[in-house]
Amino acid sequence: MDELLQAKSREERMGEMADLLEVVYALGVIDGIEPNEIEHVRKKKRAERGGFEERIFLIDVEE
Numbered sequence: 001m002d003e004l005l006q007a008k009s010r011e012e013r014m015g016e017m018a019d020l021l022e023v024v025y026a027l028g029v030i031d032g033i034e035p036n037e038i039e040h041v042r043k044k045k046r047a048e049r050g051g052f053e054e055r056i057f058l059i060d061v062e063e
Helices: 002-006 010-030 035-049
Strands: none
16 A cells, blocks of 8 residues: 555556555455455445545544
């Protein structure tokens, strides 16, 4: 993630994003999760909760 944040150009950022996806897909392989399954869940969560375009992130939840 640090490398993505440090990337200066669009091309560098795309390369770093591709690397992050490779990590996610490799983690999926461990549990037998296919990339299309991850994408399905991503789309479902986005429809239910929204995305991150406005760069608003939930840090903590207190119960």
